[in-house]
Amino acid sequence: MTTTTVSMTVNGKQLSADVENRTLLVQYLRESHGLTGTHVGCDTSQCGACTVHVDGLPIKACTILARQVEGKEVTTIEGLADGEKLHPMQEAFRENHALQCGFCTPGMVMSAIGIVDRNSDSLDEKTVRHELEGNFCRCTGYHNIVKAILAAHEEMTA
């Protein structure tokens, strides 16, 4: 099987790995680089557990080839905290108990940052619920996730 060296910036670090053309970004992150914070939930582009940012925009890492991301900037859940200090979105999820099993949480947090970025002026509950349409949580009923995102929005835009 032919492999190619694929390089990209992940969480500020330049990373490279030899992968097949068919390797997905999520496999590249998890298997080549041990960044297992990005989860594979449905593997059919629906659940959003694999959400990462590519050049600042949330995308589903299970639906893009590593080769398509060559040379780009990727941020994963591991890249959000500043040392011991959590990102405001992570902190808000913790404060508001916005998780139970935690499986969807990395994708929720990455997607939620996208929601705040797109709605920096103002954000209401209806918009949050609508824009979470690409992320599934099977435990919480979303209620505390919505609360956390609204709280983080205040913090991040203050």
Place this chain on the structure above:
Amino acid sequence: MYDFNYKRASSVDDASSSMASADDGKFVAGGMTLLPTLKQRLAMPSDLVDLADLDDLVGVKVDNNSVTVGAMTPHAVVNASEEVKKAIPALSKLAGLIGDPMVRNRGTIGGSISNNDPAADYPSAVVGLGATVHTNKREIAGDDFFTGMFETALEEDELVTKVVFPIPEKASYMKFPNPASRYAIVGTFVSTGSQGTRVAVTGAGPCVFRQPEMETALENQFTPESVENIKQDDSDLNTDIHASAEYRAHLVTVMAKRAVAEANG
């Protein structure tokens, strides 16, 4: 996923010639349909020709009479464009109803119409607004572009470069989405203006189609009442686990009625 050769095209010509020399190649734009298809081993292309570097194909341009959307423009850009919202709000709305925010950051108009999924949203706007599809070889009228289920007028090495939508006097898109995928179970695009009065239906049949009976009624009087008693024939419509042909036929009328009401503001 089966393995394949991968190449990033450096120009439209390079993309076209790479495709011409591939055994059984596929263009990849945003990949929001192609990647899931490959993962399920429903397709086995020899080569993927990635259009991601063709920056000339990205962007929206609005003039007095038309909105031009570059083939590689993501849905999120069309949805968020203040210019599009002003010129053709229905187009901006439609783009914002596709998939979810992550899908809209990747999926493109060129990819959507070239794939021509029976339940895709964009084909209804192309036909419902009488748009013109520009390719690296020619211009194709929206009415002639979609030829059947997952079939278009495109040749093997031909790629869409942009879509030009005439600005209508009134237009709206209403869809009944599948709650999981957000694909249209039925979506109805209505418009009236220099392109005539049009009703285009997606999701209901094997390919987007116009509803001539509703068009005639709306030409006469552009009100929801004009279409509310027009029944869509269900004999060629889709039946699947999500909805029967009979239910889809019913939804065509309901969505048309709501779209006309919204278009009238």
